[in-house]
Amino acid sequence: MFDHVGFPCGDVETSVAFYSAVFAPLRMAVGVRIPTGPPGAPEVVGMTTGGTHPDFWLAPGGAVAQELHVAFAAPDRAAVDAVHEAALAHGAEVLHAPRIFPEYHPGYYAVFLRDPDGHNVEAVHHTWG
Template identity: 60%
Template sequence: MAPGGARLPVVLDHLGIPCADPEAAAAFYTTAFAPLGFREAMRYDTPAGPVIGLAGADGFPHFWLAPHDGSTVGEVHVAFTAPDRAAVDAVHAAATAAGYEVLHAPRVFPEYHPGYYGTFLRDPDGNNAEAVHHTSG
């Protein structure tokens, strides 16, 4: 809580996920999510391979891709906010054009809430990557 007892929204500053091939993962995210402004903002080399920071319109690397040693288990789900439904459709189109696996084509998912409009993709490491827009209808 903020001073005075006001509740603050939960805001994610940045997230990093492990990747077998950070270069391939960066190509996936910068291609499929280009309609949301994704681009490489920075990288640094490690003995295991590059660590790559991706940014949106603000230029800050909020999403990081890092090499792993092959010991990761399970699927990560990450959802990126789209400014409108057209942007969700554009992410789907970019992913389809690049030959990436689509888990769910763009549609309303009323089981989440009315107006939850998203598309779900599979990244090169088997993670579930989503573009979503929230509206009231």
């Protein structure tokens, strides 16, 4: 459905470090950096999980008044667990440890985390049927 989504960040490099470390089990990494001004100015950073183009963008802009939420697809439950372990190693706040969330559907397995700007971010694997 979506081609890409972006989040404003209080500190782009702090967010890049967070997403690169915590979501490394999903192969998330920097795909492209776009300068926004003279050398040393914050950059817009496009993150990718190995696709043809960056689909998650981090941009300078400061905090937003309301919590944002994004869920990243995990190939299996082990990857969700690996994101959880990476989050703990990175010192990230864990909102909900990995488990099945039957209130969403019986095969909804996810971990929910808080990113550096206070957003609710998630790794999720769906088992249908």
